[in-house]
Amino acid sequence: MNLDLNGLLTFWARRWDDILELLGEHLTVVAVALALAMVIGVGVGMLVWDKPFPRSTVIAAAGVALTIPSLALLALLIPVVGLGWTPTVIALVMYSLLPIVRNTVVGLREVPPAIMESALGMGMTPFTVLLRVQLPMAWPIILTGVRVAAQLTIGVAAIAAYVAGPGLGQFIFQGLSSLGSKNALNFAVTGTLGVVILALVVDAAFVAITRSTTSRGLRA
Amino acid sequence: MPKQPNTAVLQIAGKTSGALIELDHVTKQYPNQPVAAVQDFSMTVQPGELIMFVGPSGCGKTTTMKIINRNTAPTSGSISIDGRDVLSLNPSELRRHIGYVIQQIGLFPHMTIAENIGVVPKLLNWSKEKTNDRVHELLTTVGLEPGDFAHRYPKQLSGGQQQRVGVARALAADPPVMLMDEPFGATDPITREKLQAEFLRLQASIGKTIIFVTHDFDEAVRLGDRIAVLSNRSQIEQFDTPANILTNPANEYVSSFIGLGTAIKRLVLIPVTEARLGPASAAAGGTTTIRTTDSLRDALDALVLTGLPALAVLDEQNRAVGSISVDQISAVLGTEVPVLAPTAEV
Structure with missing residues (x-):
């Protein structure tokens, strides 16, 4: 079975609207999941960063979530929340938590002791120190965690079509389930290529976001 | 709030x-x-x-x-x-x-x-x-x-x-x-x-x-x-x-x-003016000078550095008010003059 480039181009021309819609869905579900995971992950990180036992527990738990095969996780979610967007978002959030929580904890803990001492010594409350000193200083590290999570979830989101979730996975699954038919390969290739391109674009976007939201005083 | x-x-x-x-x-x-x-x-x-x-x-x-x-x-x-x-x-x-x-x-x-x-x-x-x-x-x-x-x-x-x-x-x-x-x-x-x-x-x-x-x-x-x-x-x-x-x-x-x-x-704490300065003429020839606001340690430092027997002491208006030598510095330490704390009012 060989890829027919002309056929692929024709396929794209005919299905352009579908492709764009799926790309949009894919991006949306990843963005929604990342936003939720960021709120949860950074929040949890802020709660546990200075408490050894909760800290290790949370990171271990997030690590375990990451080892569950995505297909299994999605299948497990069906009886609980049904099909479609909901199980997809839940699964993506679970996969995103480890890099985000871990990087938040690392970032908050990496603030040099001298800076913590002078912040407290000047009369900031521990909460003010967290908000005005630690969080801004940890920001580039936290964003790196989100960036890793973004790469991870763009890939995992492709599997979500298995639970009738949104995104380019629909093309990939359609291709796989119709192997041998005329457009099977076109579907699979388009879906895969879309995922790869989306991953590259999002990664570049993160470089720009990190640059524009990090204090000039922290940039190398 | x-x-x-x-x-x-x-x-x-x-x-x-x-x-x-x-x-x-x-x-x-x-x-x-x-x-x-x-x-x-x-x-x-x-x-x-x-x-x-x-x-x-x-x-x-x-x-x-x-x-x-x-x-x-x-x-x-x-x-x-x-x-x-x-x-x-x-x-x-x-x-x-x-x-x-x-x-x-x-x-x-x-x-x-x-x-x-x-x-x-x-x-x-x-x-x-x-x-x-x-x-x-x-x-x-x-x-x-x-x-x-x-x-x-x-x-x-x-x-x-x-x-x-x-x-x-x-x-x-x-x-x-x-x-x-x-x-x-x-x-x-x-x-x-x-x-x-x-x-x-x-x-x-x-x-x-x-x-x-x-x-x-x-x-x-x-x-x-x-x-x-x-x-x-x-x-x-x-x-x-x-x-x-x-x-x-x-x-x-x-x-x-x-x-x-x-x-x-101790010399750090004592201003040059505490010493009994010699005549300004004794310092003839030296380009390095001491100010009345300097400490005796500054004076000693300059003496050691230049190797000269005596250095001219200048006041705020750059007028020579006398000269200082190692002997005169030793004399200050020898006599129990009340030494000043560094932050004493001028």
Whole structure:
């Protein structure tokens, strides 16, 4: 079975609207999941960063979530929340938590002791120190965690079509389930290529976001 | 909603130039440590005094200092600032009125210099204009051009400049008390001397009550109104003026801490004018000159450096008022003239 480039181009021309819609869905579900995971992950990180036992527990738990095969996780979610967007978002959030929580904890803990001492010594409350000193200083590290999570979830989101979730996975699954038919390969290739391109674009976007939201005083 | 600060904190805050600090039988015992870090420490610091805590590493001098701003909680004893019991105050509110400078400076790298200096004013809810004016005033005070430095980030400054910002930041809300933990320890010798001189000049005009921790006895002699020589468990071996400690060390420990060269160290404290100057003609030929505002150590230094028998002494108007030689310096040390503390009024 060989890829027919002309056929692929024709396929794209005919299905352009579908492709764009799926790309949009894919991006949306990843963005929604990342936003939720960021709120949860950074929040949890802020709660546990200075408490050894909760800290290790949370990171271990997030690590375990990451080892569950995505297909299994999605299948497990069906009886609980049904099909479609909901199980997809839940699964993506679970996969995103480890890099985000871990990087938040690392970032908050990496603030040099001298800076913590002078912040407290000047009369900031521990909460003010967290908000005005630690969080801004940890920001580039936290964003790196989100960036890793973004790469991870763009890939995992492709599997979500298995639970009738949104995104380019629909093309990939359609291709796989119709192997041998005329457009099977076109579907699979388009879906895969879309995922790869989306991953590259999002990664570049993160470089720009990190640059524009990090204090000039922290940039190398 | 910010809580209304305790009135006792406001009473401390109301005072901007020097407050009385009293430590009464203060002990700090860390759990699982065989001996106390600070044992039964009592001291009264007068308003506007610059007190040096000198001692080897691990003697408890920093711990003692940190008890004052409640950075470290004492196991027993009491601390008061201007009669207010420090231990009854909210620690964060208290610290906004105690300037704090540490060796590593601890400037916030993500904030500009102006933002760094404005941290405490912001905590005290000062208006933007008031904070801004204060930042500019302080930058000028510590010798950094506000237009040039206000919007830079800490990493764009040299070590000495950062330390000046550290001092400015501690002075932001005009606190009556300053705690300084080896503030100039990490700078090179030349910068350190410069910072020390600037700091002395600054203190002469602001008159804060300052606890200054150092392990450098020469720095203590140069800066302190009084020096507390501390040994293990923060025991006070001697607490007196630099001159008295140099001429009359209380015990072996203090002598060994002063080290060699007490005569030369004493010379730092004595202005050239204390010597009986020779005739101006004796210095003929030397291009190096001494000023009446210099110390005898400066004079000796110049004599050794040039190898000349005598150097001309010039007054403020650059008129030669006499000459100085090694003999005349020795004569000052030989006679028991009352030596002056470095911060004595001119």
